[in-house]
């Protein structure tokens with residue numbers, strides 16, 4: 237409602253302003269001064285440029301501040317801090333360039349507004365200026381590219397040996413997460429084995445699969461590297477963990493991966509954000525079909541001892557679905573954990 241009244245007021249003011257200008261030019265016709273080459277609108281239009289710029293810029297800063305409550309809280313992963321630093325550095329450089337060039341853009345029409353006593357100055361080019369505005373951005377961009385490349389290689393470096401590895405499969409329309417059991421090794425998979433229950437095609441002829449489990453929530457311990465092995469069953473999906481500043485596409489037929497180290501538990505994040513119902517979430521950022529909106533998976537960062545407790549209570553897929561051993565060769569079957 238308030239917004240409506242303010243918008244209506246702005247429109248009305250503009251209409252009044254336009255009518256006043258119109259009356260002004262009609263008056264000048266009556267007074268016979270219309271033959272002059274410059275009307276009163278020349279200086280008004282010129283003055284509007286810097287006014288628009290200053291007011292617009294003030295609104296941008298005001299709104300950015302006001303909307304800050306919707307910004308993501310500080311990064312919950314070590315990698316995210318590096319990404320954030322790079323993001324804010326680039327934002328600062330862009331802001332400086334934006335304010336500098338736009339100050340010129342809006343000030344010059346005011347300064348060089350039409351003046352009957354001034355003749356336009358022919359100024360076709362200036363090599364020195366062109367060299368300056370080519371070299372400075374080239375240096376800045378090179379520094380940013382190098383910094384960005386370093387950040388990228390840091391983030392995508394191979395996961396440490398002690399990382400917890402889990403598999404995330406995207407499908408229309410949900411995520412399926414698989415953990416290795418006590419052996420710490422994910423079993424192999426084969427898309428030909430996919431059916432309504434074995435949704436990710438776990439291959440039970442590999443004994444590492446016997447203790448794999450598929451939980452309804454992701455749990456990871458604070459302070460330990462976690463590696464996600466990502467794949468997709470049908471179309472492109474994208475694993476997005478905004479609070480950890482992580483995003484990686486899930487591509488059919490092309491496994492991808494990323495790893496990170498969480499630094500705040502879910503409970504710690506509750507007090508950081510001041511929201512008692514705070515939850516980390518895994519979302520899909522690839523518009524993958526009509527059920528895309530529903531691809532939300534909860535993620536909990538536990539204290540290491542709580543994680544161990546949770547991990548210990550998870551039941552292997554095979555234990556719930558023992559039938560899957562039926563087609564497995566006898567010598568492997570005999571290895572199955574009861």
Ligand SMILES: [Cu+2]
Nearest residue numbers: 473520524531
């Ligand atoms: Cu998706």
